[in-house]
Amino acid sequence: MSATDVSTARPELDRALRELRDGAEHWAGLPVPGRARVFREVFDAVAGTAREWAETAARAKGIPDGSAAAGEEWMSGPYAALESSAAYARAYEAIAQGRSPADGLPVRAAPGGRTAVRVLPRTAQERVLFHGFRAEVWMPPGVSAEQVRREAGLGAGTVGTSGGVGLVLGAGNVSSIAPLDAFYELVAAGRTSLVKLNPTFAGLLGVYEKALAPLIRIGAVRVVNGDSAVGAYLARHDGVDKVHVTGSRTTHDAIVWGRGDEADRRRTQGEPRLAVPITSELGGVSPVIVVPGRWSDADLRFQAEHVATMRLHNAGHNCIAGQMVVLSDDWPQRDAFLTQLRRAFERLPARDPWYPGSARRVAEAVAAHAGAETINGRVLLESTGDDPACGTEYFAPVLAWTRLPGTGAGFLRAAVDFANERLEGTLGANVVVDPATRKSMGATFDDALAGLRYGTIAVNAWTAVGFLLAGATWGAFPGHTTEDVGSGIGVVHNGHLLAGPERTVVTGPFRDFPRSVARGELSLFPKPPWFAGARTAAATGERLTRYAAAPSWGRLLPVLVSAFRG
CATH class of the missing domain: 3.40.309.10 (Aldehyde Dehydrogenase; Chain A, domain 2)
Incomplete structure (x- = not known):
């Protein structure tokens, strides 16, 4: 969807939100195994679009052909989307089988009465690929290992209740951010998303429409281009139930409170201009x-x-x-x-x-x-x-x-x-x-x-x-x-x-x-x-993405060889 200017795009944007409302109802009625199949289809679509995705993102940033910096676009673009869509498919499959998405994850006691849940390495291939690395999610103090497993799943297993329609205001620096945000809205909350791209990634619209085609087809996602006026129109639209933004604190505060004297007045009176909930990722020092x-x-x-x-x-x-x-x-x-x-x-x-x-x-x-x-x-x-x-x-x-x-x-x-x-x-x-x-x-x-x-x-x-x-x-x-x-x-x-x-x-x-x-x-x-x-970042990034698209020991070896040559 190519909306760019709010004065001419309103009918198109309004129609997209209506379609997403219908899509939210469809998703609410979709059994959990069907949701898993959709994310497997997304995985396949991302894999089929990976080269175009990485190369288009590199062009958007002015990265010359053959530059090692192109590896960043493979790793932070299609690779991240492949890993994410596969993880959500596995979570749905676990729930469909009556298991917790946290089953099988090692846990240990962490400082301050916390429980640490190990999420890397998860498989033998991950142990080789990330040899020497470990990642844990630490829960707040007082959360037990049994509670972690019992409560994992969020809204993924809820059938029959719609999460409504959300607005995802995409970041303009890393090409996987907006799709991953839309994935999480759908999986964790059953919420469909209108993804408004940052103008720096306007040229990626066609790539996203291919990579997210299974979600677009069922009305779970719509992707549009647009400037800040389009974003402001959508954030205050009565067809939007929630906003998620990746950007700066200044952008967040402008959405919630406005700017200048209006923002000061609204803060003083406790009257935000945004009438729906908002989540955000805003960086820092x-x-x-x-x-x-x-x-x-x-x-x-x-x-x-x-x-x-x-x-x-x-x-x-x-x-x-x-x-x-x-x-x-x-x-x-x-x-x-x-x-x-x-x-x-x-x-x-x-x-x-x-x-x-x-x-x-x-x-x-x-x-x-x-x-x-x-x-x-x-x-x-x-x-x-x-x-x-x-x-x-x-x-x-x-x-x-x-x-x-x-x-x-x-x-x-x-x-x-x-x-x-x-x-x-x-x-x-x-x-x-x-x-x-x-x-x-x-x-x-x-x-x-x-x-x-x-x-x-x-x-x-x-x-x-x-x-x-x-x-x-x-x-x-x-x-x-x-x-x-x-x-x-x-x-x-x-x-x-x-x-x-x-x-x-x-x-x-x-x-x-x-x-x-x-x-x-x-x-x-x-x-x-x-x-x-x-030096070999471009080749390694591409091989890593190919491996993620079809994990096997045979595809893992070329990743390691390229990385060691770097």
Whole structure:
């Protein structure tokens, strides 16, 4: 559907919402096995569209043919959609057989009376593919393992009750976000979705219509293009029962409260302009806490590239990009690490920022921070810990660092407090720590993780790994409201349909293979293919997507070979 201007598109938009209302009734009456079959059909449609999807997304971002950066579009586009649709099909199939979608998932006790549910690795092939990685969903304190299994499923098994019609306002930076949001609305709440694309992805409309054809055919999804006026018209339409937005806090507040004097008046009077519920994922200033230890020169280089990747992936246009590196002022290797970080900025392939407004945000960052360095088109700056870098998500190739006193557990506690109290948002936090230092802290380290109030935490990994894992949850730390929305309200993805999750914790290896094994880590994982310096990222991303479309040991081997060559 090609609606672009609200003045001419209203009849088309109104018709789409009526069709979605009928589709919601159809979905409500569809037995659970039928819902599973629909998501298997979606899986097949995504697989058949994967190349066109990845290549169209790459063109939208100006990625040249043959560039390693094209791998990002395979992994964050069709690969993520394949994993998600397969996970939901499995969840429906479990429910149809009288089982819980959480059956078979290992659980353990986590700090603070929490239950941790392991969602990666799930199969023998995942153990090989993600060797050295683990992901858990932590439930809030007091939730038992039995309760996790009993309550998993959300609305997926409810037949006969319509969830109504929702509006999904799609993000403009990662091509799988809007489809995955629509999937979750349908599975978790039985709600059909009108997906309004961000203008940056207008050229993907045809791809989405092919990939989502099974859902479009039964009236479960409609996809339209449109500007902000189209979004505003739809958000206030009486045919919309709920809104989900991925974007910025500014966009969310404009939808809920309006702008300027109107917003101030509505907030004061407690009268939002949005009359229906809203969920959201809104980004923030993500910390990268570097716990001081005794690192080799190779460790310094590898982790500097790791941290640089957290910022430079997708040219810096990620809501989960690392933005604030927290270093110990008492770490003897602090300056050596910063030197390696500068070298990584110099060495990693240059990319032109493509998201609208990037140049302005970069200029604002430089102007607000004395001594900011521009390196190969990227900005590295020192933050005082109380300046714009702490409260402004730059959404551009701008990386800040700050210093705190202390070492070991004392530094980690101070860094957790800094991240919780001084940085904007609660979407994701990264912690880098060598195995020996982590071991020396014992339970204190896990207690510190429990104290980090973030929706996804990555230890020796990047929180974006949590985004890609269909079984993980994705969203802000619980507790935000429309009045103070922070990084958003609610979660998405959540392929095992866990009820009321608190956070996802991803753990990876500190070193890549073979250094990992040589230094006593049980990990055979090479340099990750999402690293900005991975030379074979395009081939690996494509092979990974082909594997996801038809998982087998035979298709897994080419993925591993390509990744090791990177």
